Amino acid sequence: GxxxxxxxxxxxxxxxxxxxxxxxxxxxxxxxxxxxxxxxxxxxxxxxxxxxxxxxxxxxxxxxxxxxxxxxxxxxxxxxxxxxxxxxxxxxxxxxxxxxxxxxPGSITLSSLLPALVELGYFDLGREVHGYSIKRAIDSDIFVANSLVDMYAKLGSLEKACTVFEKIEVPNVVSWNAMIANLVQNGAETEAFRLVIKMQKDGEQPNSITLVNVLPACSRMSSLKTGKQIHAWSIRTGLIFDLFISNALIDMYAKCGQLSLAQNIFDLSEKDDVSYNALLLGYSQSPWSFESLNLFKEIRSAGIEYDAISFMGALTACTNLCAFKQGKEIHGVLVRRLQSNHPFLANSLLGLYTKGGMLDTATKIFNRITEKDVASWNTMIMGYGMHGQIDVAFHLFDLMKDDGVDYDHVSYIAVLSACSHGGLVEKGKEYFSQMRAQNLEPQQMHYACMVDLLGRTGQLTESVELIQDMPFHANSDVWGALLGACRIHGNIEVAQYAAEHLFELKPEHSGYYTLLINMYAEAGRWNEANKIRKLMKSRKVQKNPAYSWVQSGNKLQAFLVGNG
DNA sequence: TGTGGTTTCC
CATH class of the missing domain: 1.25.40 (Serine Threonine Protein Phosphatase 5, Tetratricopeptide repeat)
Incomplete structure (x- = not known):
C-alpha cells in the first residue's frame, strides 16, 4: 500500500x-x-x-x-x-x-477557558484572566475580546462588557452577537435592536445567531411585526433552514399567541426535541391547551424522549384544562422516566395538584422540595387561597417571610386573591399598601385583584374609581375582573363600560361578547343582545375555547367556554 | 487548537 x-x-x-x-x-x-x-x-x-x-x-x-x-x-x-x-x-x-x-497559556487557551468560567460562574477568576490577557497583550485578539465581552455580560455587568466591546477596533459578527444576546437576556430589547441596525451600518450582516438572539426579544416586546420581518428575512436569506432559527420562530409565534403560524413553521421544518417542546409549551399556555396533550403523545411516536421541559408543558396543559386525572398519569410517567428532581417540574406538579384541590398531595410534594423557590411558595399560597383555606394561605405567606425567601409581586397576587376569595376588603387594602412600602409597585394583576375584591363585595363604584386612578392603562385582566363583578351583581351599565374596553383590547376574545350577551338576555334586553351578536359576527370572532373568569359558587375559577 | 445560538414553573 x-x-x-x-x-x-x-x-x-x-x-x-x-x-x-x-x-x-x-x-x-x-x-x-x-x-x-x-x-x-x-x-x-x-x-x-x-x-x-x-x-x-x-x-x-x-x-x-x-x-x-x-x-x-x-x-x-x-x-x-x-x-x-x-x-x-x-x-x-x-x-x-x-x-x-x-x-x-495563549490567546487560544483563553478563548476556550473563558466560556468554561462563564458556565462555572467564576467571575473573579474571569477578571484575573482579563488582567493576564492585558499583561500578555493578547486582550486585543478578537477571540479573546469576544469571550471577555460574553464573560462580563453573563457574570459581571453589561457595562464592563460594553467597555471591552468598545475597545475592539473592528468588531466581527461574533462580537456583535455576543453584545446583542446579552442585551436581550438583560431585558434591554430596544438597545439590542439598535445594535442590529448599527452592526449593518458598520458592514456586518446579521447571521442566523443574530436572529436567534433577537427573536425572543420580539415576543417579550409582543412585537409580532418585528418577528414577522425576521421571519421574512430568514426566508429571503435561506436561514429558515437553520434548525435554531425555525425553533426560535416557533417559540416567537407561540409566545405572541399566533399558534397557527407556529404550527405552520413546525410542519414545514426539520424538527428536534426543542421544536416539539417550543410548540408544546406554546399550546399549553394558550387557549388550545388540549393541543399540547396531542403533541405530547406525538413526541414519543416521533422517537424523541421526553425531557423536563416536555413534562412541564404537558403538566401546565393539564392544569389549564383541569384535566387532573391525565395530569396524575403524566406525573406517573415522569417518575418512571426522569431521574433527577427538577425544581421547576416540582412547581408544575404543585400547580396541578393545588388547582385540582388535592392540597394534601401538593403539600407533600412541597415539603419534599429541598430548595423551595419563591414560585413554590407562591403556588401553595395561591392554591390554598383558591380553595377557600385562606387562613392557611396567609399563614404560608408569613412562613415564607420568616424563611427569608425573597418574595415578589406574585406573592402579593397570591395573598390579594386569597383576600378576594374571602371577601376581606380591609385586609386586601392592607396588603396593597404594604407591597408599595416594600418597593414593589402594583402591576396589572394586583389592580385586577383589587377590582375583583371591591367588585365582588358590591363596591363597583370604588372599583371603577380605582381603575381610573391607575398610573397606567388597565389591561384586559383588570377590565375582565370588573366585568366579572358586574355579572355577579347584574350591573349592566358598568358591564357595558368594561366590555367596551375589553372589545378594544381583546377583540378576538369570544368570552367577553358571550358574557355580555348572556347578561342582556337575562335582563330580557334582546335587542342589545342581538347587537353584540352582530358585532361578533362582523368582527369574525370565532368561538374559540377560551378561558374566562366567572363566578362559580363562592370561587373564582377558570372554566372552558365554547366547544374545547 | 479558539469566541456568539433555540425550549424552563406562579
Whole structure:
C-alpha cells in the first residue's frame, strides 16, 4: 500500500473531526500506531483534537497522556475537548496544570477557558484572566475580546462588557452577537435592536445567531411585526433552514399567541426535541391547551424522549384544562422516566395538584422540595387561597417571610386573591399598601385583584374609581375582573363600560361578547343582545375555547367556554 | 487548537 506519512495524517485527521467521520478517524489512528508515528507531537495534537470533537473524552485523554512531548497546542486541544463535552471543571484543571508545568497559556487557551468560567460562574477568576490577557497583550485578539465581552455580560455587568466591546477596533459578527444576546437576556430589547441596525451600518450582516438572539426579544416586546420581518428575512436569506432559527420562530409565534403560524413553521421544518417542546409549551399556555396533550403523545411516536421541559408543558396543559386525572398519569410517567428532581417540574406538579384541590398531595410534594423557590411558595399560597383555606394561605405567606425567601409581586397576587376569595376588603387594602412600602409597585394583576375584591363585595363604584386612578392603562385582566363583578351583581351599565374596553383590547376574545350577551338576555334586553351578536359576527370572532373568569359558587375559577 | 445560538414553573 501507500506509505503513511506524518504530513498526510496530520492533514486528514482534522477533517475527520469536522466531518464527524468517527470510523475513518479511528482507522487513521490505527495506521499511525502501526507506523509508529504516534509519538510525533503534531499528529498527537490532531488526534487529541479529533477525539475531542467526537466527545470521546477518554480516547482523547489516552492519546494526550502517552504523548512523550507536548506543546501549547496539545494543552489547548485537551482543553477544547473538555469544553466540547461540557466538563468545565476539567477545563479549569487543565488550564492550571499547563500553567504549573510552565506552558504559557495563549490567546487560544483563553478563548476556550473563558466560556468554561462563564458556565462555572467564576467571575473573579474571569477578571484575573482579563488582567493576564492585558499583561500578555493578547486582550486585543478578537477571540479573546469576544469571550471577555460574553464573560462580563453573563457574570459581571453589561457595562464592563460594553467597555471591552468598545475597545475592539473592528468588531466581527461574533462580537456583535455576543453584545446583542446579552442585551436581550438583560431585558434591554430596544438597545439590542439598535445594535442590529448599527452592526449593518458598520458592514456586518446579521447571521442566523443574530436572529436567534433577537427573536425572543420580539415576543417579550409582543412585537409580532418585528418577528414577522425576521421571519421574512430568514426566508429571503435561506436561514429558515437553520434548525435554531425555525425553533426560535416557533417559540416567537407561540409566545405572541399566533399558534397557527407556529404550527405552520413546525410542519414545514426539520424538527428536534426543542421544536416539539417550543410548540408544546406554546399550546399549553394558550387557549388550545388540549393541543399540547396531542403533541405530547406525538413526541414519543416521533422517537424523541421526553425531557423536563416536555413534562412541564404537558403538566401546565393539564392544569389549564383541569384535566387532573391525565395530569396524575403524566406525573406517573415522569417518575418512571426522569431521574433527577427538577425544581421547576416540582412547581408544575404543585400547580396541578393545588388547582385540582388535592392540597394534601401538593403539600407533600412541597415539603419534599429541598430548595423551595419563591414560585413554590407562591403556588401553595395561591392554591390554598383558591380553595377557600385562606387562613392557611396567609399563614404560608408569613412562613415564607420568616424563611427569608425573597418574595415578589406574585406573592402579593397570591395573598390579594386569597383576600378576594374571602371577601376581606380591609385586609386586601392592607396588603396593597404594604407591597408599595416594600418597593414593589402594583402591576396589572394586583389592580385586577383589587377590582375583583371591591367588585365582588358590591363596591363597583370604588372599583371603577380605582381603575381610573391607575398610573397606567388597565389591561384586559383588570377590565375582565370588573366585568366579572358586574355579572355577579347584574350591573349592566358598568358591564357595558368594561366590555367596551375589553372589545378594544381583546377583540378576538369570544368570552367577553358571550358574557355580555348572556347578561342582556337575562335582563330580557334582546335587542342589545342581538347587537353584540352582530358585532361578533362582523368582527369574525370565532368561538374559540377560551378561558374566562366567572363566578362559580363562592370561587373564582377558570372554566372552558365554547366547544374545547 | 479558539469566541456568539433555540425550549424552563406562579
Amino acid at each position: 501507500v506509505p503513511v506519512s506524518v504530513a498526510s495524517l496530520v492533514s486528514v485527521v482534522p477533517a475527520c473531526g469536522v466531518e464527524q467521520e468517527q470510523g475513518f478517524g479511528l482507522a487513521l489512528h490505527g495506521l499511525a500506531l502501526k507506523a509508529g508515528l504516534d509519538s510525533v507531537v503534531n499528529l498527537g495534537n490532531a488526534l487529541v483534537d479529533m477525539y475531542g470533537k467526537f466527545c470521546q473524552v477518554e480516547a482523547s485523554m489516552q492519546v494526550f497522556e502517552v504523548m512523550p512531548e507536548r506543546n501549547e497546542v496539545s494543552w489547548n486541544s485537551a482543553i477544547g475537548c473538555f469544553l466540547n463535552s461540557g466538563l468545565y471543571g476539567d477545563v479549569l484543571a487543565m488550564f492550571r496544570e499547563m500553567s504549573e508545568r510552565g506552558v504559557m
